[in-house]
Amino acid sequence: MLRYIYTCLFMIPSLAFSQEPILFPRTPDISPDNKTVVFSYLGDIWAVDATGGNARPLTIHTAHDFQPAFSPDGKFIAFSSNRHGSYDCFIIPAQGGKAKRLTHDSANDIVCGWSPDSKSVLFSSNRGLGYPGFSNLYSVSVDGGQPVRITFDEAKEGVIHPAGNLVAYTRGPGAWYRKGYRGSSNDDLWVANLDGTDNKKLTDFNGQDSSPMWSQNGTAVYYVSEVFGTPANIVRLDFKAGAKPVKITNHTSEGVRKARISANGAAIVYECGSDIYMIETSNPSKPRKITIKALVDDKTNTDRLVTFTQNASEFAINKDESLVIFGVHGDLYRMGISGVGKAVRLTDTPADDFGVAWAPDSSKAAFLSDRSGRIEVYLLESEDVEHPKFTEAQKFKVKQITNDEKPESNLTFSPDGKKIYFLRVGKLWSMNLDGSEQKEVVSLSMITEYSWSPDGKWIVYSRRDGSFASELFIIPASGPTKENPPKNITRYATSNYSPTWSTDGKRIAFVSERRNTPGLFVMEMQKPVANGKTNTDSGAIDFEEIHSRVSAVGSMNTTDAVISPSGSKIAFRSGDELWVASVTGGLVTKLSTGAVKPQGIYWSKKSTDLIYFRDGNGSLRTAKASSAIAGADLGSVSFRIKMMIKAAEENLEIFDQCWRLLADYFYDAKFHGADWNLVRQRYRPMVIHAPMKEDFQALVFLMLGELNASHLGLQMIVNPLEEQTPELGMLFDETFKGKGLKIKEVIKRGPADKRGLDLKPGEIIFAINGVELNPMVEVSQLLNGKNDETVALLVGAEIPPDPKTKNRRTVEITPMLRERIAPLLYERWIHLNAQKVSEMSNGRVGYIHIPGMDDAGLDRFVRSLYSDNFDKEALVLDVRFNGGGFTHDQVLNYLGAQDHTKFLHREGDKGAVLRSYDRKWTKPVILIINNRSYSDAEIFPNAFKTLGLGKLVGQPTGGMVIGTGSTKLIDGSTFRIPRIGVYTNSGVDMDTVGVAPDILVEPNPDDFKKGIDAQLQKAVEVILKDMQSGDLKKAGKEKILTPMR
Structure with missing residues (x-):
């Protein structure tokens, strides 16, 4: 089925002069007289008769225009556009014309609607200073000027009551595109006075509520909701006490999105699937699809000629180090290692070709590609009669040599060139060069990388277990047997990876996390030779006690590492720079400066002083290992590639990459109940209707929303803001x-x-x-x-x-700049919280906020615990607005222990242990959580609760816990892939159910404006009461586990 994708790529129809109805028009609105619908398409604002037909553009600009909204008098249309980098508010006459800019801030100003008198535009923006920095509602005059703030806590999608005295809005961290979510991280409807006071919650459904719309007389609110089940439909809620929502549309396959009501209240338009629909509020049971055609030429060139001098995704150097193959935008090129001469294009398809490996004799190369619709292995050879040698050829033939539903990765040729080895879903495989005799070399899964011994007799690989620990194993190249099983050579179950052999096979260098941070280590393959004796078998491995023949190389935090051919030095990355060290750790030298971010480090076999690496910009760089001055001897292997990129093909490839990566790696093989093949069939036809980056990204997010999962996302490359708004402080x-x-x-x-x-x-x-x-x-x-x-x-x-x-x-x-002001606002928030806790408890209770479950957050917690709070009688611990990480066990390590030994100095104080940072917190603690405590900030409160360490106060967490990673797509965009499930001891998937507090406290926007933190206050009240009564911990401790699927 998927092969058909690429055979059809060159038959993509142009949108220009197309007579077919358009797909994926967005953010519609309807005129006050119900006769005209406006919408965003191809990045412009369009108008069409409410009955459908040919649409006409109202704006024509290379930027992205969307969110059109008719003024109540029908004379103007407001919309948002990123013509100056971020989104600003603009207005145009309803018939079209020159756009007038109303706002000028570098925050995104998103049009919501109008005031009833048509004199001002309502918009949402996160331009306000504060922590946490939420979006709020503002209004701006049609004449421009300083916007007036309406809400002061958190608000979006605002609509003003017809009487002009109230505003309804949505509040929460909900994802507009996510289907079927149930939990605390949703959006609810609220209403407030137009000055932001007297906020009241209108809906309390634990799914997504959005697109509030006032009825004409203001006695009811229409909105979009899944309250009656998935997919979302339009419901009506009478604006009176005790009213219940009433379902007024009945879409069963595609959900409703982005609805707006006409000023006279007679009609509602909305997105549904790939189209726009309209209903009459007097007869909502008969929605009508508006069939739209758009006779339009392309705004910009659909084919663009791009010159690449960097942005290479990979480099592979052949054995004699005369040539290099590198990847640029999904195609492979060959070039002399000196960088002199023209690069020869080896592949040319819209697909992504990558993971290239040279044959040892340079007669061919193997690579991976998704050109069939799946990741398969391909062989690349010369097809040039005049230049039959692959190293000189100008024409090439490509042969697919695998055909498996499971993706391959990590290609290598065996050192004798007779076999190709690869990983297939974490298992090591081998095959002949034509793809025959495919053999499972290591049947255990979760192998992440492997490396050949120089003589080709052995393979060392890193394999991870379900607890994220990884060990290094050695096997014969032919595979393990019952008599000769895989040998665990590290026997240190933290993380061991990045193994490389010295040329003589006597040493393996690798990275290991043995003291919390990854460092360099060297392992000797043989016992030392006795004095006066010679080594008669240099290729042999002495496995007896091999794990003990390990020495650390310095103490620097390390990621990638490569041992030199002689085995005497190691090149490695620490931070963003390239370093080299002797294997004894006695000499450590910095080779680069300027944050080069070295990757794919390769130590030359021909020149022991030369090191190759790819820098963070995608350029092939060189360094001299003997360099005495950092940065002094850095060189580059330059290239210059001109490539014609077809926009439609590129977007289809990115879409297919996103879909396929989840098809191959999403942690739940049942895709949370979604028919993933059907999802692709529904959304792929819309891709050519979304050439603008902003619309295409929205389309991908809609596809991702079908999975109803967290930790998903596509981050496309964006240009720097044209205008940035700094702050006065x-x-x-x-x-x-x-x-x-x-x-x-x-x-x-x-x-x-x-x-x-x-x-x-x-x-x-x-x-x-x-x-x-x-x-x-x-x-x-x-x-x-x-x-x-x-x-x-x-x-x-x-x-x-x-x-x-x-x-x-x-x-x-x-x-x-705001990015520099933000940390100061965070520190202000922390100070105010700590001050409040101290005032309420007369200094008895301390306060610590953990901003993230990462090294920086852990360091802040430890420093604050011992420096500011260790003498307190109790502690309020706060993980609100914590986006996660993976330090829950480290934080737990400091909590809940019991004193067991006292140390008493002859002169001085008494203490629990000698080193202050080994002391545990043994006194009362209470934990605050909310609906923006995510991921590891949910594992932590679950463990806190399970272990009986104290009570939880606040809101349920979001239920968004997945082990995730990310990868680069063909255009350099970043795509997130949730690969590991996390479950409670009772088997509950934590990506579907949040952690519930013992004491529920829902914050109210009115409290925020008054400077009241109700959750913090309740936490202090509870712990003070429990300190007095002795009820300090929860009963029923049990061991905490986070089993991985």
Whole structure:
């Protein structure tokens, strides 16, 4: 079935002059008179009669325009466009015309709708400063100017009540594209006054609610929901106490998305499947698909000529080191290792060719490709009569030599060139060069890599177990037998990987995590030779106690490593640089500077001083092992490739890669109940209708949403923002109605927190760089691009002591980019939380927030535990807004132990152990969680609860726990692949069920505006009460396990 994909690639129809109905029009809206539907297609805003027919473009721009919204009077259409890098709000006349830009901030401003009087546009944006940084609602005048903030906690998809006094919105971390999700990380509907006060929750369904729409008289809210089951449909909820939702559409195969109601309340339009539908609210049971045709030429060239001088995905050097094969954008090229001369193209298809390996005699090469629709092995040979040698050929033949549903990887030729070895779903296989006699060499799965001994007699491989530990094993090249099974040569069950042999076969260098961080190690294959004796068998391996013949090479954190041919040195990556060390660890030298990010390190067999590697930009680089000055002897093997890339073929290949990677590796072989083949059939035809990167990414996410799983995503390459909005380093009173900005707080260590500035809360900034601030001036527009410049602020009191002089002064500040302000806002949040806990407990209880389950988060936890909180009587531990990682056991290691020994100095204090960081926390602890505690920040509270360490306060976690990895696609995009399931002791898949708190506390937006953290307060109240009553821990401890599938 999948082979048909690539035979049809060159028959992709052009969208230009197509008479077929279009697919995947997005974000529709309908005019107040119900006669015209506007939508986004091909990155422009279009209009079509509500009955369907030929559409006409209202905007024509190379950027991405979407989210069109008719003004209630029908005169204008607002929309969002990334014409200046990020999305801003624009308006155009309803009949089309020149677009007027309303907002100028580098945050994404997404149009939601209009005010009832058509004088302002409502939009959502995360431009507001704070931690955590959520999206909120703003309004901006159709004349432009400073946007007015409406909500102060978290809000999107806002719609203003017809009376103009209320706003309904969605709140939560829900994923719009995910089908069937049930849990706390969903979106619910809320309503508030137009000044952001008196927030009330309208829906409490634990699935996704979205697209709120007021009825014409404001007595009901329509919205999209799965409350009646999957897929989503439109429901109606009367706006009164005790009302229950009523289902008004009945789509059974495809779900409803992105619905909008006309200003007169008579009609609703929405996305469903690949089309736009319309219903009349008076007769919603008969939805009508709007068939749309678009006679359109391409906005940009669909074929683009690209010159590559870097971005190579891999390099493979032949045995005599005269030639290199490298991959660029899915095709393979051959070039002289000197970089002189033209690169010869070896393959040319829309598919992804990769994983190339040279035959030892350079007569051919093998590679992997998805050109058949699956990953298979191919043989590449000369087909050039004039140049029959593969190393000189200009024409080539390609032969597929495997045909298996399971993907292959890690190709090598045996050193004698007679066999090809490869991994197939983690098992080691071999075959003849024509693909015959395929043999399972090692039947155990989860092998991640392997390496040949120089004489071709042995193979060392790394194999992982279900607990993420990996060991190194050696087998005969022909495969293990009952008499000669795989030999575990490391016997150190943490992680052991990246093995390479010295040329004489006497040593293996590898990376091992033996003290929490990966380091370099060298293993001797034989016992030392006695003095006066000679080694009679240099190729033999003495397996007796081989695991003990290991020595560490220095103490640096290491990832990739390669031993030199002589076995005397090791080249390795530490951080982002290339290093070399003697095997004794006595000499360690840094070879590179500038964060080269070395990958695929190869030590020359011809010149023992030469090292090849691929840098982070995809260039082939060289370094001299003897270099005494870092960076002084770095070289490069340059190439220049011109390639014609067809956009439609590229997008189809990326789509197929995404689908296939999940077909091959998704942790649940049943795909959470989705028919994965059918999913591909439904979504693939839409690809050619989504040439814009933004629409294509949305389409892929819709496909991913069918799996109802977390840790999925496609991150495409984006251009740097044209405009960036920096910050002055102050929080302002957003309820202030006067001219200028009223200072509420100066952010510590920010640009305004400098000696001599003397900026105080309550003061007013009246002007920036001589421009007087008033409602018609957007501050962001004045600051754009000023992050490395000094700006002049005119500052003074709101009511000056001398009305004549006004006592205003000029203050100069260099604004700071938001990415640098963000850590300061986080530290502010932590400080306020710790201060609140101390105040409530009279200093008895400490507070620690863990921002991520990673090394940085662990270090912060340990430092705070011992430096700030170890003398406290109890501890509030907080993992809200923690995105995960994998340090749950390390954190648990510090909690819940019992004192067993006391050490008493003759002069000094008494302590539990000698080293302070070995002390355990043995006192009461309570844990706060919420619906943004994800992944390992869910494994941790599950373990905390299971082990009876204390109580949980807050909201259920999101139920998003999967072991995941990522890979690069043909265009350089990054794609995430959930490969490992995580389950509770009772067998519950933690990617479907979150961890429930003992005390449920749902935060209210009104509390946020008042500076109240209800979850934090409840945690302190509970632990103080339990300290008094003695109820400090949960009963019923049991061993915590996280079995992997």
